[in-house]
Amino acid sequence: MNDNTTRQAAGCPVLCVTLNPALDMTIGLDSLVPGKVNRARSHHLEAAGKGINVARVLATLGHPVTLSGFLGADNQADFEAAFAEWGLSDAFERVAGATRINVKLGEASGRVTDINGAGMQVDEAAFTRLEARIDDWIDRQQAEGSPERCAVVIAGSLPPGVSSEQLASLVQRVRTRHIACWLDTSGTALEAGLAVPPSGVKPNEQELALWAGEPLESDAARQRALASLVEHGIEQALISAGPEGVLWASPGAETLRARPPRMRVVSTVCAGDTLLAAMLHGVLCHPTPTAAMRERILRHATALSAEAVTHPGPGNPAAPELETLQQHTSIETLASAEVATAGEPRP
Numbered sequence: 309m310n311d312n313t314t315r316q317a318a319g320c321p322v323l324c325v326t327l328n329p330a331l332d333m334t335i336g337l338d339s340l341v342p343g344k345v346n347r348a349r350s351h352h353l354e355a356a357g358k359g360i361n362v363a364r365v366l367a368t369l370g371h372p373v374t375l376s377g378f379l380g381a382d383n384q385a386d387f388e389a390a391f392a393e394w395g396l397s398d399a400f401e402r403v404a405g406a407t408r409i410n411v412k413l414g415e416a417s418g419r420v421t422d423i424n425g426a427g428m429q430v431d432e433a434a435f436t437r438l439e440a441r442i443d444d445w446i447d448r449q450q451a452e453g454s455p456e457r458c459a460v461v462i463a464g465s466l467p468p469g470v471s472s473e474q475l476a477s478l479v480q481r482v483r484t485r486h487i488a489c490w491l492d493t494s495g496t497a498l499e500a501g502l503a504v505p506p507s508g509v510k511p512n513e514q515e516l517a518l519w520a521g522e523p524l525e526s527d528a529a530r531q532r533a534l535a536s537l538v539e540h541g542i543e544q545a546l547i548s549a550g551p552e553g554v555l556w557a558s559p560g561a562e563t564l565r566a567r568p569p570r571m572r573v574v575s576t577v578c579a580g581d582t583l584l585a586a587m588l589h590g591v592l593c594h595p596t597p598t599a600a601m602r603e604r605i606l607r608h609a610t611a612l613s614a615e616a617v618t619h620p621g622p623g624n625p626a627a628p629e630l631e632t633l634q635q636h637t638s639i640e641t642l643a644s645a646e647v648a649t650a651g652e653p654r655p
């Protein structure tokens with residue numbers, strides 16, 4: 309999606325909230341043998357967590373991005389150096405302790421085993437300070453001009469001490485101020501957040517199945533789930549369905565499915581975060597897209613997410629192969645989300 313319109317429209321302020329960030333320790337192995345001593349081929353430690361990964365992509369696409377959430381005071385320097393390098397503004401609330409380390413064991417076959425830490429304890433006072441930081445950011449956007457062209461992303465798991473209800477209250481807080489809020493989490497936090505509802509979501513099939521009340525193994529079931537999300541008030545409903553591609557439904561628009569080309573996979577860790585970032589970029593730049601533009605937005609996001617699996621870390625919007633990847637990403641139209649509600653009602 310290299311058109312001039314997109315370039316001119318880029319530059320929408322985004323606040324990316326990562327309640328439970330991490331230092332990702334990525335370890336390269338020939339193959340993992342559980343219960344044995346394994347020798348690493350490579351290792352790499354990097355500031356991460358879903359909202360931070362999303363922020364990196366958005367910043368590279370030209371948006372001014374602020375980060376918030378909870379960061380451990382003990383190892384904050386590792387994060388601060390990365391934020392400065394990536395051009396991200398730091399509005400993280402500091403809490404006592406060290407931010408968790410998440411281990412990613414990447415085998416030569418492309419298989420990745422994730423071992424994610426629980427995270428630091430967050431108390432009520434820190435949560436209240438985070439709410440104030442979010443309010444401040446929104447106040448600034450509203451004072452500075454175009455709140456309809458900015459967004460808040462809340463992404464990742466909840467640290468100990470933060471409940472699903474508190475997560476939902478953050479989504480509510482943003483929506484009450486008429487700011488777009490995209491949510492990417494899982495389990496009971498996803499269920500609670502969806503109830504608000506947020507403006508955009510990108511669960512995978514397994515994550516959404518709990519909410520949908522049925523396994524999303526068929527196209528019909530996936531379309532029923534998308535239709536329910538749209539009916540429920542979600543403006544941008546995405547499902548990342550692995551080999552079945554990416555599905556996108558919006559009110560009054562046709563449901564689209566994108567399939568990326570087959571890739572040589574190095575790491576799938578940041579593919580979902582990249583997809584979310586590129587979709588948000590697309591809808592911020594084109595708030596009322598034509599049918600053709602919707603296809604371009606989804607093609608670009610899917611291709612960038614495919615690019616992300618070819619290396620550790622999030623996708624690189626400047627990658628020279630992105631144009632070819634877009635050309636090899638197919639888009640098909642499914643039934644409209646409204647029509648798809650003809651299936652069984654959700655329990």
Ligand SMILES: O=P(O)(O)OC[C@H]1O[C@](O)(CO)[C@@H](O)[C@@H]1O
Binds near residue numbers: 358410577
């Ligand atoms: O918050 P969660 O669900 O534990 O996920 C965190 C992990 O997800 C990622 O952001 C990838 O999506 C990793 O960088 C990070 O280790």
